[in-house]
Amino acid sequence: MLDPRYPWLAIVFLTAIATAALLRRGSVVFGLFRDPLLAHFRLYGPETPYSPLARFLDMLGVWSLLVASMLDALTSDQRGSWRYVSVVFFAVMLMAFAGSVITRNSDTLRHALPLWYGELMEQTTRQERRHLAYAWLRIPRKMRWRLNADQASFRVFVELVRLTSYYGVRDPDDPWAIWQ
Numbered sequence: 456m457l458d459p460r461y462p463w464l465a466i467v468f469l470t471a472i473a474t475a476a477l478l479r480r481g482s483v484v485f486g487l488f489r490d491p492l493l494a495h496f497r498l499y500g501p502e503t504p505y506s507p508l509a510r511f512l513d514m515l516g517v518w519s520l521l522v523a524s525m526l527d528a529l530t531s532d533q534r535g536s537w538r539y540v541s542v543v544f545f546a547v548m549l550m551a552f553a554g555s556v557i558t559r560n561s562d563t564l565r566h567a568l569p570l571w572y573g574e575l576m577e578q579t580t581r582q583e584r585r586h587l588a589y590a591w592l593r594i595p596r597k598m599r600w601r602l603n604a605d606q607a608s609f610r611v612f613v614e615l616v617r618l619t620s621y622y623g624v625r626d627p628d629d630p631w632a633i634w635q
Contacts, residue, residue: 456568461528470525473518480511486569489591489603496588502581506565516551521543550558574602579617586620587613 459599470593480490484507493507558564566573575584590612602609 463528466525470518470521473514473521474605477511477514477518480507482516483507484511484568486571487547487603489571489609490599491571492572493591495587496584497592504559504565506558508564508568509555509583512551512555512558517554519548523548525561571590575613579613583620584633585615587616590616590619 479488492505492507526544527541558567566576576609577586579587587604594602594612602612
């Protein structure tokens with residue numbers, strides 16, 4: 456049934472890694488995980504374009520290629536409708552890579568998903584996004600999980616950070632504050 460000359464263990468291991476990476480990228484694209492995008496805001500220097508949707512499509516293409524390879528080896532001796540399953544995954548791979556190229560070249564598609572990311576890019580300045588990214592590091596992990604799950608609470612968090620970056624923050628217990 457299984458061809459002993461085919462590297463099953465390597466392909467299954469790579470497919471498992473690609474599945475985990477695809478799920479992670481999917482959670483970023485659909486707005487369930489904000490840490491990678493907020494970590495990108497902490498970088499110094501000129502702002503580089505970042506597209507979570509393009510990265511998701513790249514990973515979908517790699518995953519589809521691995522699954523097509525594995526299914527081609529599984530269905531090589533069978534007749535019927537199962538012969539074309541690997542062709543379908545290969546077509547998904549081609550569409551994912553083409554979609555990734557189109558997304559990288561379009562400014563509107565680059566910030567399309569997740570929705571909070573597009574809103575943040577439109578409404579805030581680079582300095583406010585940097586303050587937001589460093590404030591994200593300061594909150595506890597359970598609070599980050601809560602803000603990842605609740606869009607309204609995350610908007611309140613963003614507005615509070617924007618207010619503190621606009622008006623400035625001063626520690627009333629700092630004895631050296633009067634000299635600054």
